Amino acid sequence: MGADASTPQSPPAAAQVQLLGEPRLLLGRDGAHPLERKDAALLALLAIDGPVPRSRAAALLWPEVDGDAARNNLRQRLHRLRKRAGRDIVISRNDVLRLADDIAHDLAALPARLAEDAAAAAGDLLGAFDYDDCTELADWIVIAREQWRAARRNALAQIASQLESEGHAALALQYAERLVADDPLLEYAHRRLMRLHYLRGDRAAALAAYERCRQVLGRSLKAQPARETEELARLVQASGALPQPMPAPRPVAVLRPPRLVARDAEWRLLEQAWHERRIALVLGEPGIGKTRLLTDFAGAHAGTLVAGGRAGDARVPYATLARLLRAAFAAHAVTLPAWAAAELARLLPELGTAAPEPFESVRLRGALAHALARCIADGLQALAVDDLHFADDASLETLLASAEAEQGPRWLFGVRTAEAPPALDAWRARCGPAAVVLPLGPLDAAAIETLLESLSLPGIEPGAWAEALARHTGGNPLFILETLNALFAQAPVVVLTKLDLAPHVDWDARQCRDALRRIHPGVYLFELSARTGQGMEAWLDYLVGLVPPD
Structure with a gap:
């Protein structure tokens, strides 16, 4: 099985502090326990401000008594918290309090949580708890609550703005609606909601959003919408074009090429490993195509489930395994015996009550x-x-231990070469020929030309672009596609070959540029050789943000 099965491992972190909405202490299989008002305030103080001297915490929570009595109250509180949780929630060292290292809370990683779920991080800090009897603490909580609301508003606005700029109007709409619900007095949020509805072609919803904005401002602030909001409403009413329309969508082929290119040898090795029931390990640098190869291969073989690690998993024991199990149970409705369900419930609470025995x-x-x-x-x-x-x-x-088992499914793994964990290297050495290792290399110019042919992009001649793209990107497929994405995102840009200028042989390149700039003053001209791609390097440098041509 790989590691010594008799060596116990620590179970997943089972305690989390919920400080948004009704404050609670979440204890895994032991359920959720409401937090008393001052316990919740202490944990919020430590989650937001970090380590706090015991004397300051005691004075904030019990201002009505002397220092000794306040510190005694604090000591009793910490004892009760530890007893309830069966573990240390708060650590005291050198008369300084801090949250224990393995205690999570719902104020952390706000932008990342919202990026995954527009409905995340709901509720106010410390819910409806009131602290008027603790004047200094009450002042701190007023400020902390407003800072939290502002952080959430800013994160929602930034995500909505980014999604809108990328052309994802429907997804941006979820964040815009959440922002309006969080703070109905934010006029810019109402304006974004109007614009997104209109960009999706829902004129009625855009006008309804305007009417709601007008009513809220009038009722709460006795004010009318700003001129920018009124102008947008008139444009929607008249079905006019927006002053700054969203960029045209880029060719869908660049977002996901229609077929896998130049991986025939690796595919054959995967097929061989499949038939021989050997473990397959795909290695490569970021963007080289590991995920595309694995997902395409999985799609060609019925019954293959794809899951994977995510950034941040390393901080949460069994996070990756839990995600894999959820995907497996979603695809296969199986019934587990009680003992197995109870054991796996340590990772998946939705399976029921976790096993009471110590984790092994x-x-x-x-x-x-x-x-x-x-x-x-x-x-x-x-x-x-x-x-x-x-x-x-x-x-x-x-x-890795499961992959070595004689009975079980076939296994395929993908990992970045330079970031492979040491445990994986040791496992590879131990497995020997039981594992097939497939290192993915960069695409050469011929493969890039084939890729470009499969994309069928307007204005892109595969033969003229392949060599320059190979030099510019090192043959990394992701870099190639991002370069092409940049090409179609740049406007206004005109790329001409010398053959394009053939009907105007009496013009030189500068005359062409001057003529084009009379049409659009921001245009850039790149003169390329139709046969050799000469001049392509200047164009590619421009795409990655270097100085444009004179």
Whole structure:
């Protein structure tokens, strides 16, 4: 099984402090426990301000008593918290309090949480708790609440703005609606909501958003909408064009090329590993095409499930494994025996009550093997786990041990070469020929030409662009596609070859540029050779933000 099965591992972090909405202490299988008013304030103070001297915490929470009595009250509170949780929630060292390292709270990583879910981070800090009897603490909480609301508003606005600029109007709409709901007096948020509805072609919804804005401002502030809002409303009413329309969508082929290019040899090795039931490990630098190869291969083989690590998993034991199990149970409706369900409920609370026994990795692996066997009976053939460099140590050890088992699904892994965890290198050495390693290299000019031919992009001659793109991007497929994306995002740009100028042989390049700038003053001209691509380097340098041509 790889690691010594008798060596116990720490269970996943099972305590989390919920400070938004009704403050609660979430204790995994032991359920959720409401936090008393001053307990919640203490934990909020530590979550926001970090380490705090015991004397300051005691004075904030019990201003009505002397220092000794306040410190005694604090000591009793900390004791009760520890007793309730069965673990340290707050650490005291050198008369300074801080949250224990393995205690999570719902104020952390706000932008990332909202980026994943527009409805995340709901509720006010410390809910409806009132602290008027603690004057200094009450003042701190008023400021902390407003800072939290402002941080949430800013994050929602930034995400909505980025999504709108990228052309994702429908997704941006979710964040714009959340922002208006969070603070109905933000006129710019109402204006964004109007604009997004209109850009999606929903004129009625845009006008309804304007009417709501007008009513809210009039009722709450006795004010009328700003001139910019009124102008936008008139444009919507008249079905006129917006002053700054969203950029035209880029060719969909650049977002996802229609076919995999220049990976035939690697595909054959994957097929061989599949038929021989050997583990496949795909290695490569970021953007080289590991994910595309694994997902395309999975799509060609029924019963293959794709999951993977994510940034941040390393901080949460068993995060990657839990995601894989959720995907497996979503694809295969299986019934587990009570003991296996209870063991896996340590990772997936939705499975029910977790096993009461102390955590042991050998029992978890047994439950995992049983669950995978049930999924295999329901049609599971293989598991492809991508981005293994993001996986937490506990998941990585469990996954690699499971892949070595004689019974079970086929396994495919993907990992960045330079970021491969040491445990993976040790596992490769131990597996030997049981694992097939597939290092992915960059695309050469011929492969890039084939890629460009498959994209069928207007104005792009594959033969003329391939060599220059190979030199400019090092043959990395992601860099190639991003360069092409930049090409279609830049406006206004005109790229001419010398053959394009053939009907105007009496003009030189500067005359062409002057003529084009009379049409649009911001135009740039790049003179390229139709046969050799000469001049392409200047164009590519321009795309990555270097100085434009004279």
